[in-house]
Amino acid sequence: MKSLLRHSLPVLAGILVLSGLFAQTSALAGSYLNAAQSDPRALGWMTGFPPPPERLIMQPESDFFSFPKLRWTVCHIRELMPTKRVYRGITPLTSFEYALDAGIDAVTFTPLGGEKPMTWKESLSVNYTDGILILHKGRVVYEKYFGCLDGMGKHAAMSMTKSLTGLLAEILVVEGQLDETAKVSSIIPELKDSAFGSASVRQVMDMTTALDYSEDYSDPEADIWHYSKAASPLPKPVGYEGPDGYFEYLQTLRQDGVHGEVFAYRTVNSDALGWIISRASGRDTAHLLSERIWSRMGAEQDGYMTVDAKGTPFAGGGLSAGMRDMGRIGLLMLNGGKIHGQRLFPEEVTKKIRAGGDRKAFAEAGYKTLEGGSYRSMWWVFHNGHGAFAARGVHGQTIYVDPAADMVIVRFASFPKAENAQIDSTSLPAYQAVAAYLMKRDK
Amino acid sequence: MKSLLRHSLPVLAGILVLSGLFAQTSALAGSYLNAAQSDPRALGWMTGFPPPPERLIMQPESDFFSFPKLRWTVCHIRELMPTKRVYRGITPLTSFEYALDAGIDAVTFTPLGGEKPMTWKESLSVNYTDGILILHKGRVVYEKYFGCLDGMGKHAAMSMTKSLTGLLAEILVVEGQLDETAKVSSIIPELKDSAFGSASVRQVMDMTTALDYSEDYSDPEADIWHYSKAASPLPKPVGYEGPDGYFEYLQTLRQDGVHGEVFAYRTVNSDALGWIISRASGRDTAHLLSERIWSRMGAEQDGYMTVDAKGTPFAGGGLSAGMRDMGRIGLLMLNGGKIHGQRLFPEEVTKKIRAGGDRKAFAEAGYKTLEGGSYRSMWWVFHNGHGAFAARGVHGQTIYVDPAADMVIVRFASFPKAENAQIDSTSLPAYQAVAAYLMKRDK
Structure with a gap:
């Protein structure tokens, strides 16, 4: 067991970070280089032919997801x-119209739990931003790149991938190809004896399944390993004699409690949903995402998804994509399934997501920066006055959709710690301040 | 040693096939499923969620490059x-004009060493063609897809990658950024004590280096392993305590004989050239190929290159690309560096390549289907009446450029055997017959 772990750890770390499961451990770490100090271009990662040993980022020894290497890895x-x-x-290609607004940099807000105001511009480095895009009324009003990212690059979307998996599922549900009330075992017989078997598709989509699932990193027998x-x-x-791949692993999960009562953020739900939509559609998650969204939204670049050893795309965290293309996802969600004058899916899809999930079940999970919110079809719904909702991924990834302000914000980031609770204090109020600024400006 | 080999063999096989080094071993094999029988769609590789075990293609056990799995792998x-x-x-995007000619299917030719004539159309399945494109006077006159490939897909270019590495080197030479007469050690000091140290850049480009290099697969200590x-x-x-990555490995090669006398097709020359052009340009091969060619030729798709564990692109065989984009490479070579009305590099570059290399040195290598030819800057020059030359990769990959007929043919294929000598008999005369047909048609 020990030797297996030693052999696999660096890879595990990568998968864990992609899926957000390293939140707890990362939070234990101390202080970090700031954004300028940890800029991957300044640190010279992977430069030279060959890069000198101290500048190499590779598997397995060097743990390519550790900070500050993480700041290079997220683009590669x-x-x-x-x-x-x-x-x-x-x-x-379909290009955005631009109406850049230099005034946004000076927008101020007060961080959650803080007292001193901060400018929007300051928040970008505080949050280790790699790319930031603001779309307002369908036009680009703000677009900046830092660190490893540029306008032709791609960045790990981390758990924002889940929201795309959830979106695809919701499309299949609304179109009648998937029954959200069906038991998972009726769609995936292989999951009959697992925790998922007795859950409904909707419970998987909203992560209210009751799983016997441990993420105690100190226990080498914890499920997460x-x-x-x-x-x-x-x-x-x-x-190694354990399960090989997402599909085999999911069959091993056991139930603990009653489905549908408590929201518990577990990446395995997204992988189960990836399996469900693949069976329902006859396409794997990457293929379905291509066919239904990417090839029809005027995307500027291909995206890609990591896969397991059997080629199964990682529906819970594997996507990398260009920032403006993630902006197109945001516009689709903002505009009820339409983009660049084309309808990609029925408006009912976004209506269902924006209505949100079970707020009581969500409250049980105790997210301090997301009080009053809910989780629906793998989107985070704030239930605030603007009807805002978001895709979120560890280390600061977000697509933040604000319908009242007709605004989408995309942020790619490589914050040293995984957990978004740390990042929310200087991002969520910043998004609200920019929304207020744009609404006031346009009056 | 034995256990290392067992552990690494499947991966090795992949790299060997990509670089064409499995030619000898594959030739030992017997009869194969024909093109229709081995069609990867018919065989159902990697279909289902999950694919059943007998339909999985993965590392390491299943040897993803073995035939008929090869026919799926080349697109994935x-x-x-x-x-x-x-x-x-x-x-x-820049699209080609189309002037499809259905008459090409009926063009006949006599295979090398054969007696019975064959039609062009018949040759496609005989050669396990995955994709075939004929450009004449800059327009598409023929385009078909089979097996794993389609018009939006990508296919392994195998050793055609070498020709792009050679092209990039020739561009740097003509532009004065690289001295073809310089000793390699003056550009890459790390290669000073290796066989390459005393060779000139030109000798590496033309593969006339004298290397102590064994490809005896039965010897577990052969260099190839x-x-x-x-x-x-x-x-x-x-x-494992051996070299890690292309750059470290190249330093271990020893000289055997005098450089410049004999052409010997060794992939390591291309990797050495990849290193040379990276040092000279400050960009790795993939980056340089993007910057100088791919981003400027109106490519429809990104390509990609495999990398070693340190991120070094495989300059000797790692490229995968779309077929029409390979056609653009052919047009650049045909038209002296111009495509879609843009000049990407000086005409001198293609003039030098098309003039060919040392025919005497080439004759020593004994290529029966390429008698009278030569190898220049990693392009195969036929020295025939049409001034034809080609990029070639194992299992039937080619960009065939015929200046007299103003024609470029691209073939992607997954012929069961690696060696092109087997494929040449039903492809080289077919290309010549189509060239004659088009020239006669246009008279």
Whole structure:
């Protein structure tokens, strides 16, 4: 067991970070280099032919997801792992209109739990921002790149991937290809004896399944380690006899409690949902995302998803994509399934998501920066006055949609700590301040 | 040693096939399923959620490059290995004009060493063609897809990658950024004590270096095994103490004989050239290919290259790309560096390549289907009446450029055997017959 762990740990770390499961451990760490100090260009990662040993980022020894290497890795996932493309096709590019507003930099807000005001511009480095895009009334009013990212680059979306998996599921539900009230076992018989078997599709979509699932990193037998070993795309170590791949792993999960009562953020729900939508549609998550969204939204670039050793896309955290393309996802959500004059899916899809999930079940999870919110079809719904909702991924990834302000914000980031609770204090109020600024400006 | 080999073999096989080094071993095999029988869609590789065990293609056990799995793998390299993109950028797409000619299917030719004539159409399945494109006077006159490929897909270019590495080198030479007469050691001091140190850049470009290099697969200490282990993108097995990556491996090669006398096709020359052009340009091969060619030729898709464990692109065989984009490479070579009305590099570059290399040195290598030819800057020059030349990769990959007929043919294929000598008999005369047909038609 010990040797298996030693062999697999670096890969595990990657998968864990992608899926947000390293939140607790990362939070234990101390102080970090600031954004300028940890800029991957300044640190010279992977430069030179060959890069000198102290500038190499590779598996397995160097733990490519550790900070500050993380700040390079988030733009280079495919160079470290096998991936499957999310294709835009070879249709003509569709460009955004620009109406840049230099006044946004000076917008001020007070961080949650803080007293001293901060400017929008200051928040970007505080949050280790790699890319930030603000769309207002469909036009780009703000767009900046830092760290490893540029306008032609791609960045790990981390758990924002879940929201796309959830969106695809909701599309299939609204179109009648997937019954959200069905028991999972009726769609995936292989999951009959697992915790998922007795859950409904909707409970999986909203992460209210009751799973016997431990993320205690100090316990080498915790479920999270089994999950990570199963999901690794690398060949399994000699002697490994556990499940291979997401689908085999999901069958091993046991139930603990009653489904539908409590929201519990577990990436395995997204992988189960990926399986469900694949069975329902006959396409894997990457293929379905390509066919339904990416190839029809005027995407500028292909995206890609990491895969397990059997080629299964990581529906819970594997997507990397360009920032403006994530902006197009935000516009689709903002505008009820329409973008660039095309309707991609029925408006009912976003209506259901924006209505939110079970707020009582959500409250049980105790998210301090998201009080009063809910989780619906793998989107975070704030239930605030603007009807805002978001895709969120560890280390600061977000698509923040504010319908009242006709605004979408995309942030790619590489904050040293995984957990968004740390990042929310200087991002959520900043988003609200920009929304207020734009609404006031346009009056 | 034995256990290291067992652990690494499947990956090695992949790298070997990509680089064409499995030619000899594959030739030992017997009869194969024909093109229709081995069609990867018919065989159902990687279909289902999950694919049943007998339909899985993965590392390490199943040897993803073995025939007939090979026929799926050639379109899915990135799903099995880490890769680096060759970016097209986000510039507008440039489409080809079409002037399809259904008469081409009926063009007949006599296979080399054969007696019975064959039609062009018949040759496609005989050669396990995955995609075939004929450009004449800059327009598409023929375009078909089979097997794993379609018009939005990508296919392994195998050793055609070498020709792009050679093209980039020739561009740097003509532009004065690289001295083809310089000793390699003056550009890469790390290679001073290796076989390459005393060779000139030109000798590396033309593969006339004299290397003490064994490809005897029955000898577990043959150089080819060391090369493959070094190049594997997977974490090195416990206990491995050899070189890690292309750059470290190249330093271990020893000289045997006098440089410049004999052409000997060794992939390591391309990797050495990749290193040379990276040092000279400050960009790795994938980056340089993006910057100088891919982002400026109106490419429809990004390409990508496999990488070693340190992120070094495989300059000798790692490229995957769309077929029409390979057609653009052919047009650039045909039209002296111009495409879609843009000049990408000086005409002198293609003039030098098309003039060919040392025919006497080439004759020593004994290529029966290429008698009278030569190898220049990693392009195969036929020295025939049409001034034809080609990029070639194992299993039937080619960009065939015929200046007299103003024609470019691109073929992607997954012929069961690696060696092109087997494929040439039903492809080279077919290309010549189509050239004659088009010239006669246009008279």
